[in-house]
Amino acid sequence: MTGKQRAKKPRKSTRTASTGKTASAGKTGRAKASTKPASAPTTMTADDQQLGLIEEPPRPAVRRTGRRRRQPRRKSTVVITGITGRLGQLLARRLHRQPHVRVIGIDRRSFHRKPRDVEHLQIDIRRKKCEELFRTEQVDVIFHLGLMHDPRQNPDEHHSWNLVGTQRVFEYAQRYRVPKVVLLSSADVYGPQADNPTFIGEDAPLLGARRFPQIRDLISVDMLSQSYFWKAPEIETVVLRPVHILGGVRNAMSKYLRMSRVPVLMGFDPMMQVIHEEDAVAATLLAATPGVRGVFNIVGPQALPLRKLIALTGKQDLPVPHVIAPSVADRLYKARLIDMPAAEIDFIRYPVTLDGSRAEKLLKFRAHYGVADAVASALRNQVFDGSVERAVSA
Amino acid sequence: MAAFASSGNRVIDRGIDRGGALPFRAAVGQLGVMSKSPLQDGVERLSRIAGSAAGQIMEVTRDGSGTHLVDKLLEELQEAAAEVRAMLEASSWRMPDEEMERRIQHLIHGRNINEHGVDPFGAEPAYMRKVVPFIEFLYRVYFRTETHNIERVPDGRVLLIANHSGQLPFDGMVIGTSLLLERNPPRMIRTMVEKFVPTLPWFGTFVTRAGQVTGLPDNCRRLLDSEEAVAVFPEGARGISKPFSQRYQMTQFGHGFMRLALETGAPIVPIAVVGAEEQVINLANVQFLARLVGAPSFPLPLLLPILGPAAMWPMPVKYRIYYGEPLYFEGDPNDDETLMAKRVGRVRDAIDEMIQQGLKERRGIFV
Numbered sequence: 001m002t003g004k005q006r007a008k009k010p011r012k013s014t015r016t017a018s019t020g021k022t023a024s025a026g027k028t029g030r031a032k033a034s035t036k037p038a039s040a041p042t043t044m045t046a047d048d049q050q051l052g053l054i055e056e057p058p059r060p061a062v063r064r065t066g067r068r069r070r071q072p073r074r075k076s077t078v079v080i081t082g083i084t085g086r087l088g089q090l091l092a093r094r095l096h097r098q099p100h101v102r103v104i105g106i107d108r109r110s111f112h113r114k115p116r117d118v119e120h121l122q123i124d125i126r127r128k129k130c131e132e133l134f135r136t137e138q139v140d141v142i143f144h145l146g147l148m149h150d151p152r153q154n155p156d157e158h159h160s161w162n163l164v165g166t167q168r169v170f171e172y173a174q175r176y177r178v179p180k181v182v183l184l185s186s187a188d189v190y191g192p193q194a195d196n197p198t199f200i201g202e203d204a205p206l207l208g209a210r211r212f213p214q215i216r217d218l219i220s221v222d223m224l225s226q227s228y229f230w231k232a233p234e235i236e237t238v239v240l241r242p243v244h245i246l247g248g249v250r251n252a253m254s255k256y257l258r259m260s261r262v263p264v265l266m267g268f269d270p271m272m273q274v275i276h277e278e279d280a281v282a283a284t285l286l287a288a289t290p291g292v293r294g295v296f297n298i299v300g301p302q303a304l305p306l307r308k309l310i311a312l313t314g315k316q317d318l319p320v321p322h323v324i325a326p327s328v329a330d331r332l333y334k335a336r337l338i339d340m341p342a343a344e345i346d347f348i349r350y351p352v353t354l355d356g357s358r359a360e361k362l363l364k365f366r367a368h369y370g371v372a373d374a375v376a377s378a379l380r381n382q383v384f385d386g387s388v389e390r391a392v393s394a
Numbered sequence: 395m396a397a398f399a400s401s402g403n404r405v406i407d408r409g410i411d412r413g414g415a416l417p418f419r420a421a422v423g424q425l426g427v428m429s430k431s432p433l434q435d436g437v438e439r440l441s442r443i444a445g446s447a448a449g450q451i452m453e454v455t456r457d458g459s460g461t462h463l464v465d466k467l468l469e470e471l472q473e474a475a476a477e478v479r480a481m482l483e484a485s486s487w488r489m490p491d492e493e494m495e496r497r498i499q500h501l502i503h504g505r506n507i508n509e510h511g512v513d514p515f516g517a518e519p520a521y522m523r524k525v526v527p528f529i530e531f532l533y534r535v536y537f538r539t540e541t542h543n544i545e546r547v548p549d550g551r552v553l554l555i556a557n558h559s560g561q562l563p564f565d566g567m568v569i570g571t572s573l574l575l576e577r578n579p580p581r582m583i584r585t586m587v588e589k590f591v592p593t594l595p596w597f598g599t600f601v602t603r604a605g606q607v608t609g610l611p612d613n614c615r616r617l618l619d620s621e622e623a624v625a626v627f628p629e630g631a632r633g634i635s636k637p638f639s640q641r642y643q644m645t646q647f648g649h650g651f652m653r654l655a656l657e658t659g660a661p662i663v664p665i666a667v668v669g670a671e672e673q674v675i676n677l678a679n680v681q682f683l684a685r686l687v688g689a690p691s692f693p694l695p696l697l698l699p700i701l702g703p704a705a706m707w708p709m710p711v712k713y714r715i716y717y718g719e720p721l722y723f724e725g726d727p728n729d730d731e732t733l734m735a736k737r738v739g740r741v742r743d744a745i746d747e748m749i750q751q752g753l754k755e756r757r758g759i760f761v
Contacts, residue, residue, distance in 0.1 A: 194608070
C-alpha cells in the first residue's frame with residue numbers, strides 16, 4: 001500500500017503539468033503520463049484489477065455536471081419524489097413527452113392516471129430499498145417535491161417523513177453523484193409578520209415557525225438543503241420558495257379560496273402574492289438548468305390585497321373580528337369543520353411578500369398566468385379537494 | 395419603616411414614566427419585606443400615577459401667564475372659531491376639483507400600479523382619492539395649518555426628518571397633506587411607520603392603502619432608490635408618546651436614517667412641526683398597561699375622565715410646519731456611532747432651531 005501511495009503522488013503532478021501544457025485533455029493525456037519514465041512503475045497486480053482496484057480515484061462529479069459534455073444520445077433520467085401529488089403530476093406530464101427524458105417517480109402513494117412511459121416506484125423514500133434505484137440508474141436531476149404539509153398528520157411521522165426523507169435524497173445524490181437536486185420549499189418559511197419587509201429577499205431569516213410551530217420541519221428541510229451548498233458543493237442544489245400556489249393543489253391557500261364563504265379578519269387586508277400551479281412547475285423546471293444553484297423566491301403576478309383576491313373568486317367574504325378568530329378557528333379545526341389550524345390565521349392578517357428578482361435574473365423566470373387565471377384554476381379544480389377521492393376510497 | 399416610606403415617596407416624586415417601579419421594588423427587597431400581592435401592587439402603581447398626574451395638572455395651569463390661562467385659551471378658541479367660520483362660509487378651504495385631480499394624477503403618474511390598482515407597497519390611488527377630502531379638511535379647517543418654505547423639498551430622492559409628537563401620528567398626515575396641497579409639483583409622501591401599526595385593525599390597512607410603509611431599512615432603501623420622498627420620525631414611539639411636561643424637548647434620535655441617507659445619497663430635509671405637542675395633553679405613560687396590550691406606550695390623556703377613549707382625538711390646535719434647507723451628507727454608511735451621532739446631531743439641531751423659532755412666533759396654541 002505504501003508503494004501505491006508513493007506511486008500516486010508524482011502521477012498527479014505530471015497530469016496537471018501535462019494538461020497545462022497541451023490542449024489535448026482526457027485519456028490521451030493520462031496515457032502519456034503513465035508511460036513516462038519519470039513516474040513510478042505501476043504496482044497494480046492482476047489480482048488488484050480483478051477486485052476493482054483502480055490506479056486513480058474516480059474523478060469528482062463536478063466534471064460531469066455540464067450536460068453539454070455528455071453524449072447527446074443518452075436519455076437524461078429525472079427522479080421526482082412525491083410524483084403523485086398535484087405538482088408532481090404536472091411536472092411529470094411536462095417532462096415525459098420530451099424525447100430525451102426518462103421520468104421515474106418515487107412516492108408511497110399509488111399513481112392513478114399515470115402516463116405509460118413514466119416509471120413509478122411505490123415506496124417510502126426513507127427505506128433502504130430506494131437506494132437501489134440510485135445505484136443502478138444514472139440520475140441527472142432529482143426534483144424533491146415529496147414534502148408533507150398536513151397539520152392533521154401525526155407530528156412524529158410528519159417530522160420524520162420530511163427531514164429523514166430529505167436527508168436521504170441528499171445522501172443518495174452525494175453517493176451516486178447526482179449533479180442536481182431541486183427542492184420545492186415554500187414562502188411560508190418566512191412566516192407572516194407585522195414587521196415583514198415589503199420585499200423579502202432570499203437572505204431573510206426563516207421565522208415561519210415563530211407563531212406556527214407545526215411547520216418547523218419544513219423550515220428544517222429548507223435549512224438542511226441549504227447546508228448541502230457547502231457539504232456537497234459538487235451537487236447543484238436549488239431551493240425554490242414559491243408564494244401561495246393556486247390550482248388543483250391541496251394546499252391551504254387553494255382550500256381557503258374554495259370555501260363557500262371566505263373568512264377574512266375585520267380591518268385587515270394584507271397584500272398577497274399567488275402563483276398559478278403551471279407557473280410554479282415551470283419555475284421548477286427552469287431550476288434544473290445546468291449551472292443554476294442557490295435559493296430562489298418564486299413570485300407570480302404582482303401582489304394584491306386579500307379582499308381583491310377574494311373578489312376575483314366571485315364569493316362573499318365573511319369578516320371575523322381578529323380577537324376571537326383564533327379561538328373560533330381552533331374549535332372548528334378540532335371539530336374537523338375546517339382544515340386550517342388557528343396559527344394559519346396570520347396568513348390572512350399579515351403580509352408575506354417576496355422579492356422575486358433573483359429568480360427573474362438567474363432563472364429567467366417570469367410568470368405566465370395572471371392572478372385571475374390562478375384563482376380560476378383553484379376553483380375549477382375543486383375535484384382535487386380530496387372529497388371525491390375520499391368518497392372513492394370509501 | 396422610615397426608610398421604606400421615604401423610598402416610596404422618592405418614586406412618586408420622580409414620576410412613573412421613568413420606570414419608577416424598579417427602585418421601589420429594590421428597596422422593598424433590601425428591607426427583606428415580603429413582596430405584595432398583584433392587587434396591592436396595582437393599587438400602588440395607580441396611586442403613583444394619580445400623584446404624578448396631579449403634579450402635571452398643576453404644571454399645565456401654571457403655564458403661560460398663570461391664573462389667566464383659561465381665559466386666554468378661551469379667547470384663542472373664539473378667534474380660531476371665527477377663522478373656521480369664515481373659511482367654511484367662503485368654502486375657501488377646498489381646492490377646486492380639477493386642480494385636486496391634476497395633483498392626484500401627478501402623484502400617480504409613473505408609479506408601478508398594477509391591474510388591481512395597487513403598487514407593490516400596497517398604496518391604492520383610488521383609496522387615496524376617497525381619503526383626500528377628509529385629510530384636506532383636517533389640514534385646512536381643523537388644524538388651520540401654516541406651512542413655511544415647502545419649496546425647499548427638492549425633486550428626486552429625499553429623506554424628510556421631523557420631530558414626532560401628539561400621541562397619534564397626525565403630524566405625519568399633516569406633513570403628507572402639505573406636500574400634496576402646497577408643493578408645486580405635489581409629491582407623495584412615504585412615511586416609515588412604527589412596526590406596531592400593521593398589527594392594528596383598520597388603522598393599519600388605512601395607513602398602507604394611503605401609501606405609508608412599515609419602517610424597515612430595506613423598505614426605505616428601495617423607496618429612496620426609486621426616487622421617492624421618504625419621511626422618517628427618528629424619535630419613533632418614544633417621541634410621539636412624550637408626556638406633556640416634556641413638550642418640545644426632542645428625545646434621542648435613531649441613527650438609521652443617517653446611514654440610509656449616506657448609502658443612497660439622499661438629501662435630508664429637516665422639518666419642525668409646532669403645535670402637535672398640545673393636541674393631546676398626556677399626563678403619563680402607563681408602562682404596565684402598554685405591556686399588557688402590546689403597544690409601544692399607553693398614554694393617559696388629561697381629558698380621559700370626561701371624554702373616555704375619545705380623549706386621544708386631537709384638539710383643534712394650530713399646526714405650523716417649517717421645512718429647513720436640505721442637508722447633504724457624504725461618508726461611509728458604516729461609520730462608527732460617535733461620528734454618526736454628530737451627523738444626526740446636526741439634523742436635530744436644525745429641527746430644534748426651527749421649533750424654537752416657531753414657538754417664538756406663535757401667539758397661542760389655537761391661533
